[in-house]
Amino acid sequence: MSKKRILLKLTGEIFLDKNGAPTSENVRSVIAQIKKLSDQFQFGIVVGGGNFFRGSQHGTRMGVRSSVGHQIGMLATMMNGLMLKDFIEQDELSAELLCAMPSPEIGKPISQQSIYTSLKKDEILIFTGGTGNPYFTTDTTAILRALQIQADQVWKGTSIDGVYSADPKKDATAKKLETITFKDAIEKQLGIMDLTAYAMAEQHDETIRIFDIFAPDALLHAARDPQFGSTITKGT
Numbered sequence: 591m592s593k594k595r596i597l598l599k600l601t602g603e604i605f606l607d608k609n610g611a612p613t614s615e616n617v618r619s620v621i622a623q624i625k626k627l628s629d630q631f632q633f634g635i636v637v638g639g640g641n642f643f644r645g646s647q648h649g650t651r652m653g654v655r656s657s658v659g660h661q662i663g664m665l666a667t668m669m670n671g672l673m674l675k676d677f678i679e680q681d682e683l684s685a686e687l688l689c690a691m692p693s694p695e696i697g698k699p700i701s702q703q704s705i706y707t708s709l710k711k712d713e714i715l716i717f718t719g720g721t722g723n724p725y726f727t728t729d730t731t732a733i734l735r736a737l738q739i740q741a742d743q744v745w746k747g748t749s750i751d752g753v754y755s756a757d758p759k760k761d762a763t764a765k766k767l768e769t770i771t772f773k774d775a776i777e778k779q780l781g782i783m784d785l786t787a788y789a790m791a792e793q794h795d796e797t798i799r800i801f802d803i804f805a806p807d808a809l810l811h812a813a814r815d816p817q818f819g820s821t822i823t824k825g826t
Contacts, residue, residue: 593632595709597736598624599728599746602641602670604803612641614677616804620747621674621681623809624714628683631813634715634739636732637674639666645724660724664691667728671718672696678714686711690719690731705738715739729787737794744796745812746783747803752820753782768817771825783822791822798822 604620607613624633643649643666649659671687675697678685686708687697697718698704708715717735720726729746736744753775756764772792776785782800791798801812801819811818 593630593712594742595632595634595739597634597636597732597739597741597744598809599732599744600635600637600674600803601748602638602666603749604637604747605641605670605673614673617674617677618681620803620809621678621683623807624678625681625683627809627813632709632712632714634717634735634741635674636717636728636735637667637670638728639663639668639670642666642669657724660720660726661691664718664720664722664724667720668693668696668718671716675716678716683714684711685714685716687716687718690717690722693719702738709739727784727787729783730790733787733790733794733796736796737790741796744791744798745809746798746800747808748782748800749802749804750782750800751802751805753780753800753822755780757781767820769821769823772822773825775822788822792824795824 604616605612643662645659645663649656649662668689668691675685675687688700688704689697690700692699700717705715717731720728720731721734732744750758753767753770754764755767758764772788776788799812799819799821801808
C-alpha cells in the first residue's frame, strides 16, 4: 500500500520552551511521532524561522529594509532545517535538506528532480529558505512545496489548536471552527494562514489541517482522528 504524503508546516517555536529558551525537547517529540507514522506516511517539512528572526517583526523593529528582513528570515529557516535534519538522523531516519537559497555546504538546491529523487528514496524532505524570494511567508511556501510533492494534505502545526472565528488571544468569545472553506477564511480574514496560501490551496484543491503541535502526540492524533484540530477545504 502506498504511503500518504503529508506536507508538515512547523513553527520555529518548536525549538523553544515555554519561556522562550532554546530546547530540542519539542522537536525530538515531533520526530519520534514521525518515526511511528513512517510506515503509513511520508513527510515533507517546511519549518519557520521565527525563533531566530521574523522579517516583519524583528526587521521592522530594527529598521531593516523589508526585503532584507525577509532574506534574513529565510536564512533563519535554513538554520532550523539544519538542526532538524541532524535530530532526524540521530533518530536513525533518512532526510534530505533542500534549500531555496543556494548553499551547497548546507543542502541541495530545490528542484523538481531533487524532490522526485528524495521521494523515491523514501526520505523525509526538509524545505528551507522559503520560496527563495522576499514577501512570501512560510505558509505560502508550505502550499507550494505540498503541490511539488503531490501531498494528500497539509498539516500546519502551530501553537493554536485550530481555526477560530476571531483571534482567541484577543477575543474571549472566539469560537473554534471544526471545518471551514477557503472562501470563508478569505472573506473573514482569518489570520491562521496568509491570504496567498489560502488562494493557492483553494485553486489546487489542497486540504489544510490546523492543530496544536505542542499537544501530546499531536501528529499521532492528526493521523488517526480527522476531527483533530480544524480543517480548511475548498468545499462543495
